[in-house]
Amino acid sequence: MQKIGDSTNTANAAGEYTEGSPGAGVSPTLIKAGWLNAIQRELVNLVNGAGIPLNPADDLQVFKAVKALAGAAYVQATELLHGVTKIATKEQVAAGTDDSTTVTPKKLAKALADLWRQATESLYGVTKIATEEQVAAGANDSTTVTPKKLAKALADLWRQATESLYGVTKIATEEQVAAGANDSTTVTPKKLAKALADLWQQATEARFGVVRLASQAGVNAGIDDASAVTPKTLRWGFLVSLSPNGYIVFPTWLFGWTLQWGTAVTVPSGSSSTTSFPIAFPNACFKPLLTLNAAANLSSNYSGGVSWAREKLHIFHYSDSGSSATYNYWAVGY
Structure with a gap:
């Protein structure tokens, strides 16, 4: 761009206008056509450079040109284009998603x-590398396991499990489960079910197996040959009292035969007396047998009679001498 001093020698030393000083012999600056034409060309180029055709009736074309050119230069900066940009807000920086603003x-x-905070399950942050001891303990929840330490921890765990040591184990075969000797493999539910099914079979005289307990009615009937008799069902109904007045009661599966014995109360001559059995016969007393409880030599004649029921004896006694007597008895029934 030309200064006024480029077209006239009446400009000052700085090439600028001067009003002159007649007393000092300094002429005022003359405005010549060359300088005005240079200014006009500058303005025309400015308007044309903005893509605006010249219009003598529009006195705002230079303003419009400057505005258009300035607006064209005011573009958003990108990775490929120089331009202007905004300062990002705190929220934009924290979100980390805006790619068109500048971070201060x-x-x-x-x-x-x-961001420089301890990472958790719900919060992004930083973390320390766990030590081998921490990885092995498995209790620390705030450090990070590296592939190397993870591999070592897994290798330490990959060992044969025992009763006192955690580890890995093989699945037992059907043969091992059936043999019951291997103590280092694991039985699956399927193989366990098969082994139990093989064992859960009716026991016979030639084969081990399971057996059902016989009912009391079955024991009494004595027909079932596939169930087991318990001590209770075997003894059911068997009672014994080995005393001077005692009894033996056989089990119901032996028809409940009952034998009782004892000594009756003393009976006066010409009278009768009732004596109770140690226990009542369950169903009936078949026959009692009396014997006189006396010395070997008797000085008088004795006679006795008896009647009975399930629970007692009724004894009649007579003696020539009028003496009383005591009788022993045996009784059988069921």
Whole structure:
């Protein structure tokens, strides 16, 4: 661009206008056509450069041209294009999704400080590398396991399980389960079910197996040959009292035969007396047998009679001498 001093020698030393000083012999600056034409060309180029055709009736074309050219230069900066940009807000920096704004050092420092925190299951952050001891213990929940330490921890766990040591184990075969000798493999539910099914079979005289307990009615009937008799059902109804007045009661499966014995109360001559059995016969007393409880030599004649029921004896006694007597008895029934 030309200064006024480029077209006339009446400009000052700086090439600028001067009003002159007649007293000092200094002429005022003359405006010549060359300089005015240079200015006009500058303005025409400005308007044309903005893509605006010249219009003598529009005195705002230079303003419009400057505005258009300035607006064209005011573009959003991108990775491929120079331009202008906005300063990002704190929220934009924290979100980390906006790619068209600029982060200031202050906001960057705050964002980094917010991120430099202990990572948790619900919060992004930083973390330390776990030691081998921490990985082996399995209790620390705030450090990070590296592939190397993870591999070592898995290798330490990959060992044969025992009764006192956690580890891995093989699945037992059907043959091993059936043999019952291997103590280092694991039985699956399927193989266990098969082994139990093989064992859960009716026991016979030639084969081990399971057996049902016989009912009391079955024991009494004595027909079932596939169930087991318990001590209780075997003894059912068998009672014994080995005393001077005692009894033996056989089990119901032996028809409940009952034998009782004892000594009756003393009976006066010409009278009768009732004596109770140690226990009542369950169903009936078939026959009692009396014997006189006396010395070997008797000085008088004795006679006795008896009647009976399930629970007692009724004894009649007579003696020539009028003496009383005591009788022993045996009784059988069921």
